[in-house]
Amino acid sequence: MTTKIKLPNGSMTCNKTMISVDLSPNGVVCRDHERRVLAWIPVKDAVKAKRLVNIMSDFAIAGEHGEQPNWDFLDETAPAKN
Numbered sequence: 001m002t003t004k005i006k007l008p009n010g011s012m013t014c015n016k017t018m019i020s021v022d023l024s025p026n027g028v029v030c031r032d033h034e035r036r037v038l039a040w041i042p043v044k045d046a047v048k049a050k051r052l053v054n055i056m057s058d059f060a061i062a063g064e065h066g067e068q069p070n071w072d073f074l075d076e077t078a079p080a081k082n
Contacts, residue, residue, distance in 0.1 A: 003066035009041045021056040028052045
């Protein structure tokens with residue numbers, strides 16, 4: 001079984017297609033098994049970008065137990081937290 005989530009950029013993906021989640025300049029990139037870009041999420045704050053990578057990686061590993069993350073921390077007016 002797969003779990004789908006809505007990404008902070010408005011697109012949707014499932015954990016079976018997401019193979020890698022990496023930091024890139026000014027954002028986070030999610031790729032499939034052929035290294036095709038599934039989503040690029042712009043994030044200016046490095047701490048928030050790292051947190052996003054961790055959340056997305058955990059989702060990819062979670063299988064059918066993945067849950068929709070709360071993306072409120074990406075709000076530009078919110079302070080960065082580790």
